[in-house]
Amino acid sequence: MTYRAPVFAVAIACLLGCAPEPDARTAFLAFVYGEVGAAYDGLADAAEDQQTAIAVLCDAPTDANLGAARERFVGLIHAWGRVEWLRLGPAAAEHRYDRLFYWPDRGGRGRRQLSEVVADPASAAFTVAELKNKSVALQGLPALEYLLFAEGPTTAEARGKNTCRFTQPISEALVSVSNDVAMDWRSAGDLRQALSRSGKPMRRDQALAAVLSAGSQALRSHADLKIKAAVGDSPANARPGLAPLALSGLTLELIDASVQELARLFGMQFQRVLPESSRYASEALQRELRLARAQLETLREAGDWGTVVGDSEQHARLVYVQIPMTGARQQLGQTLPAALGLAQSFNAADGD
Amino acid sequence: MTMLRRRDFMAGGALAALPFVGEAAPAPIALVGCCRRADGGYAVALVDASLTLVATLALPGRGHAIAVSPSRDRAVVLSRRPGRTATVIDLDEPRIVQTIRSSAGRHFLGHGFFSDDGERFFATENDYDNAIGALGVYDVAAGFARIDEWSTGGVGPHEALLLSDNRTIVVANGGIETHPDYPREKLNVASMRSSIAYLSVASGALLDVVERPPAYPSLSLRHMAEASDGAVWVGAQHEGIGAAPLVFRHRRGRALDAVLTADSSGELNAYVGDIGFDSKANAVVATSPRGHCVIRIDAATGKKIATETLGDVCGVSGRNGVWMSTGEGLLADNRGQRRRFDLAWDNHLVAV
Numbered sequence: 001m002t003y004r005a006p007v008f009a010v011a012i013a014c015l016l017g018c019a020p021e022p023d024a025r026t027a028f029l030a031f032v033y034g035e036v037g038a039a040y041d042g043l044a045d046a047a048e049d050q051q052t053a054i055a056v057l058c059d060a061p062t063d064a065n066l067g068a069a070r071e072r073f074v075g076l077i078h079a080w081g082r083v084e085w086l087r088l089g090p091a092a093a094e095h096r097y098d099r100l101f102y103w104p105d106r107g108g109r110g111r112r113q114l115s116e117v118v119a120d121p122a123s124a125a126f127t128v129a130e131l132k133n134k135s136v137a138l139q140g141l142p143a144l145e146y147l148l149f150a151e152g153p154t155t156a157e158a159r160g161k162n163t164c165r166f167t168q169p170i171s172e173a174l175v176s177v178s179n180d181v182a183m184d185w186r187s188a189g190d191l192r193q194a195l196s197r198s199g200k201p202m203r204r205d206q207a208l209a210a211v212l213s214a215g216s217q218a219l220r221s222h223a224d225l226k227i228k229a230a231v232g233d234s235p236a237n238a239r240p241g242l243a244p245l246a247l248s249g250l251t252l253e254l255i256d257a258s259v260q261e262l263a264r265l266f267g268m269q270f271q272r273v274l275p276e277s278s279r280y281a282s283e284a285l286q287r288e289l290r291l292a293r294a295q296l297e298t299l300r301e302a303g304d305w306g307t308v309v310g311d312s313e314q315h316a317r318l319v320y321v322q323i324p325m326t327g328a329r330q331q332l333g334q335t336l337p338a339a340l341g342l343a344q345s346f347n348a349a350d351g352d
Numbered sequence: 353m354t355m356l357r358r359r360d361f362m363a364g365g366a367l368a369a370l371p372f373v374g375e376a377a378p379a380p381i382a383l384v385g386c387c388r389r390a391d392g393g394y395a396v397a398l399v400d401a402s403l404t405l406v407a408t409l410a411l412p413g414r415g416h417a418i419a420v421s422p423s424r425d426r427a428v429v430l431s432r433r434p435g436r437t438a439t440v441i442d443l444d445e446p447r448i449v450q451t452i453r454s455s456a457g458r459h460f461l462g463h464g465f466f467s468d469d470g471e472r473f474f475a476t477e478n479d480y481d482n483a484i485g486a487l488g489v490y491d492v493a494a495g496f497a498r499i500d501e502w503s504t505g506g507v508g509p510h511e512a513l514l515l516s517d518n519r520t521i522v523v524a525n526g527g528i529e530t531h532p533d534y535p536r537e538k539l540n541v542a543s544m545r546s547s548i549a550y551l552s553v554a555s556g557a558l559l560d561v562v563e564r565p566p567a568y569p570s571l572s573l574r575h576m577a578e579a580s581d582g583a584v585w586v587g588a589q590h591e592g593i594g595a596a597p598l599v600f601r602h603r604r605g606r607a608l609d610a611v612l613t614a615d616s617s618g619e620l621n622a623y624v625g626d627i628g629f630d631s632k633a634n635a636v637v638a639t640s641p642r643g644h645c646v647i648r649i650d651a652a653t654g655k656k657i658a659t660e661t662l663g664d665v666c667g668v669s670g671r672n673g674v675w676m677s678t679g680e681g682l683l684a685d686n687r688g689q690r691r692r693f694d695l696a697w698d699n700h701l702v703a704v
Contacts, residue, residue: 095542346679346696347641347666
C-alpha cells in the first residue's frame, strides 16, 4: 500500500538532481508527473480502504459499519478529486476514467439499472471480471454512491443484504482499475510518455499544452457542468440532481479537492516556467483559484450540496463562484498558453 | 443604389443592370467559411475569386458548416453543436435574410444540405432527450418551415450529403451522445457505435446502415465526400487510445474499407477534421487540425500521394479546385496560391 510513494520520490529526485540541470519546462513536467503519480497511488490506497470497509460492512451489517463505509467513501472522493482533472494517458485507456467515474449519467441510467438489480432478489451478483464488460454506469464511484447512500432500507442490516452482491464487486473493481492506472502511469517513466496516445513520447511543448488544457477543461467542467447546469438562476429552478455526488451531498467536496489540486500543481513550480514579463498571469491564476476556494470553503461549511443549492444566500454564492473558476479557466486555456508560446489550435480545441 | 444580383450577372444581364457606366460589378462569392474575427466575434466570411474578403456577417454564435443551394444564391450556415440556430444568407447581396431556430427538443449538429431542386433543406439534428439522431426536413419556399423529421439510424449524426444520384442521402452518425444539459460533453464514449447510414431522399426510408469496424469501437465517423465513381469517403476521429484508421471508403453493399492503416494514420493525430474530393486529380483530400497536415489519397488506388504540413488546417472544398482553410487565417489552394486573412477560419469551407 505504501510502496509507491518512495519510488516516485526517487524518480523526482533523479529528475531534479541526478540529471543535468533541467530547464524550467522540463522540471515542471517532472513535477506534474510525480504529483499525479502520487495522487493515483492515493486513489488506489483509498479504493483499498473502501473495499476493506465494505467487506467489514458485508460481514457485519451494522449501522456503525455502514457509517464507516460512508466515511471511507468521503476519503475516496477526496482522492478522486486530486486526479479528476486529468482525463488523459492511462486513465483514458480501456475506458478506465468512465469505469472509475461515469458522469454525466444523463437520465440516471446507472441508478435505474442498479435499482432494478438490487430490487430483484433473483438477480445474480457481478464478478469483477463480469463488471468490466458491463455498462460503465453500473460501476465506479457514482454507482457505489448510489448503493451506499440512496434511500432504501433504513437499517444497515437490511441494506447490506440487498446491496452487498453489488457493492463488493464494484469496490473490488475500483481497486483494480485505480491500481492499473497507477501502475501504467509509473511504468511510462515520464509525463511525455504517460500522456502519449500513439505510443511515441509527446514533444515537451505538446505535453505542457496538454496539461494546461486539461486543467482548463476541468475548471470548465466544475463551473459550467457541475455547478451552472445544476443551480440554474435561482433555488426555484435549480436541479441539484444534475451535479455529480448529489445523493451523498459530496459535490462540493469533489470540486474543492480538484481546485485545491490545480492550485498546487500550477503554483510556484509552474511560475518558473513563465518569462518574467508574464508571471502576472500565473499570479492572476492563483488569485482566481484562491477566490474560488474561499467560496467553496464557505459553501461547504454552510451544508451539503442539497442544502446550499436550496438556500438563497448560498445559491448566490454558487452563482458567484463560477466567476473566479471561469477566470482561472481562461488563464489556463488562453492567457498562459499564449504567454508560453504554445500553439493554440482553433479548429481542434475540443473536436467536431 | 441598385445592387447587381449575381444571377443577373451570370445570366448575361450585367450591363443592363448596371446603374451607371463605371460602377464596378460586385464580384461573385467564390468561397464561404465560418470564422472567428479578430474582435473575438463569430461570423461567416465570404470571399470572391480573387480572394478578396467581400463581407463578414456576424453570427449569433460559433458556426460550423455551410450548405449552398443548387441555384447558388442562398446558403445556410449551421451553428456548431449544440447550437439552436441556422442562418440563411443571400449570397448575391450578401446579407443575412433569416434565422431558423431548431424545434423543441432538438438542436443542430453542424451540417445540412439542399435537395437537388432546392425545394427542401435537410439538417442533422439531435433528439437529445431520446438520444437519437434526426434529419430535420425544411420547406424552403415556406420560409424554411420544418415539415418533417427522419431517423438517421444512429446517434449523433454529423455530416449528411445528398449523393450525385440525387435520390440517396448518406449520413455519418458520429455515435457520440450529447445533451444540452452538459454542453459538448461526450456522454457515451464507452458504448458509442458510429455508423454510415443511407436514406431515401423521397421518403426518408432507412436503406442501409454500416457500422464502424468492430476493432475500433471508439471511432467516430463524421465527415464525408463522394468521389466521381460514387464511392463515399469518410473521415473519422478516434475517441480511444492508440492508433486507429481514420480514412475509409464505402460502396453500398460492401464493408467499410479502411484506406489507411492505423499505423499509417499517426500523422493525423487521431483526428480528421474535413474531407473533400478533387475531381480533376481523382484524389481525396483529408485535413487534420490536430496533426497540422493535409493528406492526398489517390481515389482509384487508395494510396497516399502526399502529406503537406499546414498549421491548424481544417476546411477543405474540392469543388472548382481544391481549397483549404486554417485557424491561422490562411486560405490555400493546391497550386500554391495563399492568402492570409485577419480572422481564424473555422472547421469547414465551401466553394460556391
